[in-house]
Amino acid sequence: MSKANDALYAVPRFRRSGDTALTVEVGDGIDADVNARVVDLDRALTERALPGIVEIVPTYRTLLVCFDPVMLSRRDIEAEIMALWPPVAPKGQVRRRWTVPVAYGGDNGMDLDWLAQRLDTTTDEIVARHSAAEYRVYMIGFMPGFAYLGGLDPALHVDRRPEPRLVTPPCSVSVGGQQAAVAPPLAAPSGWHMLGRTPVRSYDPRRTHEPFLFRAGDLLRFHPIAATEFAALERAAEAGAIVAEREELKV
């Protein structure tokens, strides 16, 4: 076993979120082990299928457990979680790894040149570093299918913009601070730096069998593509194709 991670709490910290929700905090900060524990607890609690639990929202280091207070009490849920603690990942678990094509720079990534200047390097170097890393999906939040990623090369850590943009392009691939992100096909305000765009639609309600691609705990890599390839893949994605490559890894 690897050395103990101080970021993990010995026991969860329960925070009341009104009479219909409970926030369960399992560790400190943005940390892969802490997030893995969130994913494991999410799975374990979901499998218990307690009547009265309405929905569970996993985030970086917490689970938000929404419940019907007429059917179930907060104390009942806390007791259930303590009985499951510490949650263990089942054996033979499959982990998904996505390869997401990205057209970097130009109109697709309006901040790539600026970032190269800011870091005193070349755009090629940024693309190489950004597409060499393996990322972890920490959570989906902020807007439909918006994936928050950890694992960004420290050489690419740059503070967010002081003034967020009110609109950034759909399907943007961006970095902000120590994080990276993939946006859904919706325009959104953002203070992050836009490096490129992907033809992949992380969210598409018309794709009824799979409206959302990514989930917390998935692995993700980026693959640079040319603008011509982007156009072809974008047409395929419009028609409903999932143009990201998906592998299933045995853990």
Next chain:
Amino acid sequence: MSVDLEIIEPGLATTLQDLGRSGFQRFGISASGVMDPIALATANALVGNKLETAALEITLAGPTLTCAGADIRFALAGADFAIAIDGRPVSSHETHDLKAGQRLSIGTARDGARAVLAVSGGFQVAPMLGSVSTHSRSQLGGLDGGPLRAGDRLPLAAPGLPARPHLMVPPVHRRRTQGPVRVLLGPQDDAFSAEGIATFFASDYTVTALSDRMGCRLEGPRVQHAGAVGIVSDGTVFGSIQIPGNGQPIILLADRQTTGGYPKIATVISADLPRLAQLRPGERVRFQAIEEDVAVQLARDMRERIRRIDASLIEIQRTAAPTSDHLLACNLIGGVISAFD
């Protein structure tokens, strides 16, 4: 061909809403759904629909509508709006029949901010992710993912008049609840100084004009944080009260983002959420912390009240086909009221 409710003027922010999307917050999908679930249940009960049937949520200034293809029965519940059929004033909180081709005009809110307009039989709109609720930022629900616009046509699921009596809401159930908005402390009350928490509970806060279905933005004495203003982003609920760096509270509402990075000092109890829907810009609110078991009892009471809505409605006598005498009487009454306005 479908019989449609046609939107002549859309009003300020008129959206199709049901009880919202449940189970998709983990994918970043906002719950959305009606802001005042008691108003939705009441309006539906009046016209004989299932209580959770999708209806139109109307904000501050309402739409003008017509149905060319059939007579329809409708009712408004929630805030009190000025309503007229072909220019003749009628009351909210009771059922009315709109004859084919007549024009229904919903004016401005006289008290409260939001009402629900239910139509007998409901609308024939395909749900997306389990709901027809409109969430504009995600382009989900409604007719095309946004508020209704002039010229939009909402297909009716069961046009025509139902064979049931006209009903009204008893006056005692129309009044807005007064007094402080009740909350439970947390989830991040530890992110605030003792002084900050004392300020939050001792002060009046004014609802600003920037408020919408995402959040009710308040203005008042600054709530002081204990240390850092940011937290690692976590999940939000309807009623979360977050305090950004400027110390001004924002109550997160139906269309809120699924996750947020500002600490949340307290959470409005579920039984007081319908009251938030009725807050008007310029109105003042004060918060009061209560015990959790009281909040749970109030949640039970609200559920019970909704369960008994059908039984609480009062039958009203109204002639099916108005006689000229009746019309004359309506005009006279309308004239008297306007003389005093």
